[in-house]
Every structure is written in C-alpha cells, then in structure tokens.
Amino acid sequence: MSNPMGSQDALARHDPLDRTDHVTTYQLHPSSKSDANVKKLLQGLTTWVNSYVILDSMTVRDVVVDLDDGQLLASFLSQITGDPIVDPQTLAARSDRSKMVILQLVVKYIETNLKIKQDPGRWTAEGIMAKDHGSALCLLVDLARVLGCPYTLPPNVSIAVIKREELPSGVKTKTTVYKITGDEERLGNDAELVLSPREDGAAVSYEPDAFDKLFSQPEKIREVTLLLLEFLNAQLETLNIRLNCLSKVEGIYLILLIGTLGNIFVPLHHYALTPSTLAAKIDNARFALGMMADLDIDVSRINATVGD
Incomplete structure (x- = not known):
C-alpha cells in the first residue's frame, strides 16, 4: 500500500x-x-x-x-x-x-x-x-x-x-x-x-505507553504481533483453542485467557461460551473487561464495542 x-x-x-x-x-x-x-x-x-x-x-x-x-x-x-x-x-x-x-x-x-x-x-x-x-x-x-x-x-x-x-x-x-x-x-x-x-x-x-511508542515503529509491529499470538496460543492450547490472527481475539477468548492465567473458575452463566450475536459478543467483552478491572488492570482505554 x-x-x-x-x-x-x-x-x-x-x-x-x-x-x-x-x-x-x-x-x-x-x-x-x-x-x-x-x-x-x-x-x-x-x-x-x-x-x-x-x-x-x-x-x-x-x-x-x-x-x-x-x-x-x-x-x-x-x-x-x-x-x-x-x-x-x-x-x-x-x-x-x-x-x-x-x-x-x-x-x-x-x-x-x-x-x-x-x-x-x-x-x-x-x-x-x-x-x-x-x-x-x-x-x-x-x-x-x-x-x-x-x-x-x-x-x-x-x-x-x-x-x-x-x-x-x-x-x-x-x-x-x-x-x-x-x-x-x-x-x-x-x-x-x-x-x-x-x-x-x-x-x-x-x-503514551510502550505500545503507543511501538506503533510509531511499524517495522517492529509484526514481530511483536507474532510474539503475542504465540503467547496467546500457548495459554489456550490446553482448551484446544488456536488462533491465527489477533483481530479474532473476542471477549470469550479473553475470559478463558484470564481464567487460565489466574487459575480462576468462571461460572458459565456469566458469559456466552459460543456467542452467536453481536450483543452476546459485546457482553462477553464487557465481562472480560470487568474481570481485568477486578485484577487492577487499567482498562480505561479499551472499548468493548470497537472491533466486535
């Protein structure tokens, strides 16, 4: 381009x-x-x-x-x-x-x-x-x-x-x-x-944080993207989940990732395991952000509705 x-x-x-x-x-x-x-x-x-x-x-x-x-x-x-x-x-x-x-x-x-x-x-x-x-x-x-x-x-x-x-x-x-x-x-x-x-x-x-500075150097973005994807798949492989693109990381994967990393059991009635509608995907994303906030992770710059 x-x-x-x-x-x-x-x-x-x-x-x-x-x-x-x-x-x-x-x-x-x-x-x-x-x-x-x-x-x-x-x-x-x-x-x-x-x-x-x-x-x-x-x-x-x-x-x-x-x-x-x-x-x-x-x-x-x-x-x-x-x-x-x-x-x-x-x-x-x-x-x-x-x-x-x-x-x-x-x-x-x-x-x-x-x-x-x-x-x-x-x-x-x-x-x-x-x-x-x-x-x-x-x-x-x-x-x-x-x-x-x-x-x-x-x-x-x-x-x-x-x-x-x-x-x-x-x-x-x-x-x-x-x-x-x-x-x-x-x-x-x-x-x-x-x-x-x-x-x-x-x-x-x-x-600006480290990622803001990273995105100002496009030549490094692909390398970091691949590393993040590798990390994500390594954590989710026990659940037989594998992703090939970070853009496919929906709320459900964040919920499962947080649960895996924190050894947290999340009751199924709190989220949709197989969301079929946009509303369900957004609800999952909001729930994932709520979990992150409970873990003292700053989510003020993340929008649950953008990218779903």
Missing part, C-alpha cells in the same frame, strides 16, 4: 478521459508542513491506522498517499469494526477500475454504517482519490471521532492545501484552508484533543 518512493508532497493525477491532458496536483502549504501540530496529527493518525492494517500485512507510510485506492481504508475499517467491507478477491485487484470500485464500497459503508456523510467542505471520494491532504485528514479525524482513536490529536488544527491545475491555457493555482480538528473536544485550557475509545464517549488524557 505504501509508496516505495516514500512520502511526497506533490502528487499528480492524470484523467485518461481528459483529452486536454489536464493534470491536477495537491501540495501541503510550507507553513502547514512545518507546523508542529500538523506533524503530531499526522503521527497520531498514522499510528492508529497502522495498528490495525498491520494485521493484514499492510503498512502506512503516508496517510494521504496510501488512502487513495481504498484498499487500505477497507482493511482498516474491516479490522476495527469486524465487518467485511470488500470481497477479498476485489481487494486483491490492482486495476484502476477495481480501485475505484473499492473506494466506492468503502465510502458507502462509511456513510451507511458510520453515518459520516461526504461534505465538500471536509472530504469527498474524489478528494481521497486525488490525494488531497484536506480530504484525507478530515475523513480520518471524522472516523477517529466515531470509532475512538486512542492517540492524542491536537485541537484546532487547520491546514492550507495548494491545488495546482495544468490547463491548455496555463497553470492555475488555488489555496484552500481546511479546519481538520475543532476546539469542541478540548479537555481544558491546556488539554490536548484526545479521542479515547471509552464507551461513554468521554475523552481521557493519558501518557
């Missing part, structure tokens, strides 16, 4: 149907590129997306570049929600037409299931495909508000994007300012915007 040449500020899109060879590029204004809050926003969003797409062996290097074909967005949304967004065969396709189909399916899911509508003042599918910084970042922040991004995102971030069009009559440029994050999420006079995955929607401020 990532651009082998690395991050680029100016990216061109050629429309094969445009006989005038109309070329449009989007570039982050130098003042925005050097803004510390913009850099922090990019880092937080990149880390968040990477923590999920790594499960599909993908890595984000530039969230603006890598969102354009819909594949990364489809993987991210599928992992974080548990919903199949795109048929795997379609996801593996690489033609321009298939990329457009994938992005259309992703946008339809976002609008229908997450109730986030396209807004020309924030993001559009066309803007995502054209690698417009404003569209890409506005969409990710909107997703963060709905899905619960656990990473610190600074408030009141605006960016200036330069749109450059090469026309037969000459070059036309236009600068547009996008308000990416607002001040309504501010936690206090000096607080930073923290979009936490708490079920009550309240934001929680916290210091």
Whole structure:
C-alpha cells in the first residue's frame, strides 16, 4: 500500500478521459508542513491506522498517499469494526477500475454504517482519490471521532492545501484552508484533543505507553504481533483453542485467557461460551473487561464495542 518512493508532497493525477491532458496536483502549504501540530496529527493518525492494517500485512507510510485506492481504508475499517467491507478477491485487484470500485464500497459503508456523510467542505471520494491532504485528514479525524482513536490529536488544527491545475491555457493555482480538528473536544485550557475509545464517549488524557511508542515503529509491529499470538496460543492450547490472527481475539477468548492465567473458575452463566450475536459478543467483552478491572488492570482505554 505504501509508496516505495516514500512520502511526497506533490502528487499528480492524470484523467485518461481528459483529452486536454489536464493534470491536477495537491501540495501541503510550507507553513502547514512545518507546523508542529500538523506533524503530531499526522503521527497520531498514522499510528492508529497502522495498528490495525498491520494485521493484514499492510503498512502506512503516508496517510494521504496510501488512502487513495481504498484498499487500505477497507482493511482498516474491516479490522476495527469486524465487518467485511470488500470481497477479498476485489481487494486483491490492482486495476484502476477495481480501485475505484473499492473506494466506492468503502465510502458507502462509511456513510451507511458510520453515518459520516461526504461534505465538500471536509472530504469527498474524489478528494481521497486525488490525494488531497484536506480530504484525507478530515475523513480520518471524522472516523477517529466515531470509532475512538486512542492517540492524542491536537485541537484546532487547520491546514492550507495548494491545488495546482495544468490547463491548455496555463497553470492555475488555488489555496484552500481546511479546519481538520475543532476546539469542541478540548479537555481544558491546556488539554490536548484526545479521542479515547471509552464507551461513554468521554475523552481521557493519558501518557503514551510502550505500545503507543511501538506503533510509531511499524517495522517492529509484526514481530511483536507474532510474539503475542504465540503467547496467546500457548495459554489456550490446553482448551484446544488456536488462533491465527489477533483481530479474532473476542471477549470469550479473553475470559478463558484470564481464567487460565489466574487459575480462576468462571461460572458459565456469566458469559456466552459460543456467542452467536453481536450483543452476546459485546457482553462477553464487557465481562472480560470487568474481570481485568477486578485484577487492577487499567482498562480505561479499551472499548468493548470497537472491533466486535
């Protein structure tokens, strides 16, 4: 998914149907590129997306570049929600037409299931495909508000994007300012915007832990993921349970894992051993979090409803 040449500020899109060879590029204004809050926003969003797409062996290097074909967005949304967004065969396709189909399916899911509508003042599918910084970042922040991004995102971030069009009559440029994050999420006079995955929607401020730092180094995530999966399977093998992906770790497996590690017997009437509905899975996850809280484990950053 990532651009082998690395991050680029100016990216061109050629429309094969445009006989005038109309070329449009989007570039982050130098003042925005050097803004510390913009850099922090990019880092937080990149880390968040990477923590999920790594499960599909993908890595984000530039969230603006890598969102354009819909594949990364489809993987991210599928992992974080548990919903199949795109048929795997379609996801593996690489033609321009298939990329457009994938992005259309992703946008339809976002609008229908997450109730986030396209807004020309924030993001559009066309803007995502054209690698417009404003569209890409506005969409990710909107997703963060709905899905619960656990990473610190600074408030009141605006960016200036330069749109450059090469026309037969000459070059036309236009600068547009996008308000990416607002001040309504501010936690206090000096607080930073923290979009936490708490079920009550309240934001929680916290210091980055070892895993936050880990997710800022994508090259190490896969190794740690495999180690965690190996540990999980080693504990559950006595119950004839084996998982091949951390994204499949539902509440029931957490309950069994906690019981195994703590040598705790959990009465069957407290949870659903074979949950068949989303509600049952969420109840299991909440019960598992309750067990963890009873063991003095901090669960304030975990949402029972995200990922089930």
